[in-house]
Amino acid sequence: ILDYSMISTRTNLKMGEVNIFEILKESVHMMKPYADEIGIRVAFKAERKISDKVWGNATFLLRVFNNLIMNGIKYNKPKGKITIVYKKSRQLNEVEIKISDTGIGMDDEDVKKMFNLLERGKNAKKNIDGSIGLGMSLVKEIVNSHRGTIDVQSQLNVGTTIRVLLPLYDGATPKSDAHFCNI
Numbered sequence: 001i002l003d004y005s006m007i008s009t010r011t012n013l014k015m016g017e018v019n020i021f022e023i024l025k026e027s028v029h030m031m032k033p034y035a036d037e038i039g040i041r042v043a044f045k046a047e048r049k050i051s052d053k054v055w056g057n058a059t060f061l062l063r064v065f066n067n068l069i070m071n072g073i074k075y076n077k078p079k080g081k082i083t084i085v086y087k088k089s090r091q092l093n094e095v096e097i098k099i100s101d102t103g104i105g106m107d108d109e110d111v112k113k114m115f116n117l118l119e120r121g122k123n124a125k126k127n128i129d130g131s132i133g134l135g136m137s138l139v140k141e142i143v144n145s146h147r148g149t150i151d152v153q154s155q156l157n158v159g160t161t162i163r164v165l166l167p168l169y170d171g172a173t174p175k176s177d178a179h180f181c182n183i
Helices: 002-009 020-037 058-072 108-111 121-125 136-145 175-179
Strands: 016-019 041-046 051-055 083-088 094-099 149-155 158-166
Touching: 016 020, 020 041, 020 051, 020 058, 020 083, 020 094, 051 058, 051 158, 058 083, 058 094, 058 136, 058 158, 108 149, 136 149
Parallel strands: 041 083
Antiparallel strands: 016 051, 083 094, 094 158, 149 158
8 A cells, every 4th residue: 555655646766777677587586486386387588688778666667567477377277377578669669568378367347447446356356365456556557657558458268468568768867757756
């Protein structure tokens, strides 16, 4: 709840130049033992070893990827798979991260509500894990605070793909960063 409050009010969020590829790689490394424990395969694909930078907060970006990968683990099918794809778009000067799973998926109604505060989908409610529905709304707030976008494609009983687009850092502190308190 404190993280959500901090992000949504844009206070105390220290921003700087961060290596987005390394943050994603760290998240995969952190989440893989959980996947291995329950038999979920994890595939991480990248164009090459990349040193792309974004203007952001490494701790909160790590939280985004941890949440998305953990959801792919929790809501997957037995012996399922999670595929994380990282690629750079030179034309659009951004990075694209796709996290896909072979899980239980969502219907259109749940997809439309998935970023709402305190919302849990019908299938998520069946999985009693103590969560209260802050995760995806926090993820969206963090991505938005990094001038990025997030979208979802899901099919019930087939799986879900979440795509995060983040602008690459061009070396200049963004002017719109004035509303952040860089402590």
